[in-house]
Amino acid sequence: MERNLTLITVFAALIVVLGLVPAIPLGFGVPITLQSLGVMLAGAVLGSWRGALAVLLVQGLVALGLPVLAGGRGGLGIFVGPTAGFLIGWLPAAFVTGFIVERIRALPVAVAAGIGSVLGGIGVLYALGIVGFWLFKNAGMGPEDTPMSLWTATLIMAPFIPGDLVKAVLAGMIARTIARYRPSALIARA
Amino acid sequence: MLSLALPKRSWAHKLPASVKFGVLAVLMVGLMQFGTLTGQLIGLALAAGLTLSLGLTASKIALQALRPVLWIVAVIVIWHFWQREFSQGAVFGIRVVAMVGLANFVTLTTPLPEIIALVERLAQPIRHFGLSPRLPALAVGLVLRFIPELRARYAAMTDAWRARSPRRPRTKLVAPLAFSLLDDADHLAEALRARGGIAPLPTRRDQHGT
Numbered sequence: 001m002e003r004n005l006t007l008i009t010v011f012a013a014l015i016v017v018l019g020l021v022p023a024i025p026l027g028f029g030v031p032i033t034l035q036s037l038g039v040m041l042a043g044a045v046l047g048s049w050r051g052a053l054a055v056l057l058v059q060g061l062v063a064l065g066l067p068v069l070a071g072g073r074g075g076l077g078i079f080v081g082p083t084a085g086f087l088i089g090w091l092p093a094a095f096v097t098g099f100i101v102e103r104i105r106a107l108p109v110a111v112a113a114g115i116g117s118v119l120g121g122i123g124v125l126y127a128l129g130i131v132g133f134w135l136f137k138n139a140g141m142g143p144e145d146t147p148m149s150l151w152t153a154t155l156i157m158a159p160f161i162p163g164d165l166v167k168a169v170l171a172g173m174i175a176r177t178i179a180r181y182r183p184s185a186l187i188a189r190a
Numbered sequence: 191m192l193s194l195a196l197p198k199r200s201w202a203h204k205l206p207a208s209v210k211f212g213v214l215a216v217l218m219v220g221l222m223q224f225g226t227l228t229g230q231l232i233g234l235a236l237a238a239g240l241t242l243s244l245g246l247t248a249s250k251i252a253l254q255a256l257r258p259v260l261w262i263v264a265v266i267v268i269w270h271f272w273q274r275e276f277s278q279g280a281v282f283g284i285r286v287v288a289m290v291g292l293a294n295f296v297t298l299t300t301p302l303p304e305i306i307a308l309v310e311r312l313a314q315p316i317r318h319f320g321l322s323p324r325l326p327a328l329a330v331g332l333v334l335r336f337i338p339e340l341r342a343r344y345a346a347m348t349d350a351w352r353a354r355s356p357r358r359p360r361t362k363l364v365a366p367l368a369f370s371l372l373d374d375a376d377h378l379a380e381a382l383r384a385r386g387g388i389a390p391l392p393t394r395r396d397q398h399g400t
Contacts, residue, residue, distance in 0.1 A: 001387070006375040008329065009329055009333045009336060010336060010371040014367070017340045041368065068337075076293035080290060080293045082286055136222075139222040139223075140223050145275075182372070
């Protein structure tokens with residue numbers, strides 16, 4: 001019980017600290033931070049429930065007004081802005097990543113964590129993020145306004161996907177390193 | 191770790207946190223219903239008026255807190271103006287600034303201990319799941335204590351890497367950092383158990399340990 005709490009706590013801290021690592025600029029001014037790598041790792045290493053709770057703790061810190069997101073962002077504003085879906089989506093993202101590592105035991109850790117990160121950390125995350133943005137954009141429109149299509153919303157968010165694919169591969173490799181040198185540490189499969 | 195709340199007391203600091211959060215929730219739902227420019231302008235005026243009432247220095251901080259959403263506002267507004275849908279672009283831009291501005295106002299005027307007290311009150315129902323309502327506050331306290339620790343460790347590991355290699359560490363330090371974290375989790379858990387653990391109230395069933 002106590003160990004569950006402390007594992008969740010230290011991985012929440014990891015997600016925060018990875019957001020402070022200098023961002024790698026990607027082409028047209030779209031920055032990449034390692035914060036979403038932290039979310040993928042929380043799921044892959046801690047498993048579905050604990051991983052999701054670690055993310056919930058980080059989201060709680062954001063709501064409390066602490067500057068724990070990449071670039072020192074935080075506060076309730078993030079939850080009501082157009083990109084709120086991405087912040088909220090971290091929770092199911094970590095859960096799905098962990099769920100896949102837990103369930104697909106036939107695959108090597110690196111592959112399972114990589115697939116989990118792509119499905120959870122990218123698939124689920126972007127689905128929620130894009131739909132959230134699309135809903136926000138089209139909310140309260142009159143009959144004469146043309147709503148933005150989901151496709152356009154997807155295109156606007158697409159530049160971030162390549163960077164997240166790199167992070168999914170990294171998450172797989174890091175999970176493999178952890179499983180190799182300390183098998184008991186990969187709680188998702190313990 | 192510093193909270194984004196303003197250290198200087200203002201009139202809004204005196205309002206109970208629960209009232210501020212409640213009003214904010216109502217305003218957020220309200221602003222999403224209005225697709226008209228007038229509705230959004232009222233929201234913007236409210237956000238600007240409230241922020242300005244905190245003083246100029248505080249307003250400057252509030253403006254800085256808006257920066258993260260500005261890129262997406264810029265993309266959408268430019269796209270709408272290019273499509274010659276001026277009013278839609280304006281409604282979107284103003285709505286983002288109004289909503290985020292109002293939410294930031296609550297964050298800026300509610301000190302951390304008050305929010306944690308509110309969290310503890312709202313967490314009372316988890317008692318029914320055999321968990322202590324103080325658990326969320328304890329987790330927040332632990333993680334806040336741990337973040338600077340972890341940052342310093344990451345910096346030390348980066349220095350050690352640089353002393354040995356001309357290349358940048360990039361993500362090579364994440365796995366060793368994770369190992370040290372897992373050790374910490376074990377030590378912290380032991381320390382918590384030694385101090386009586388995190389069960390809500392000792393019951394007869396728990397006396398022999400679980």
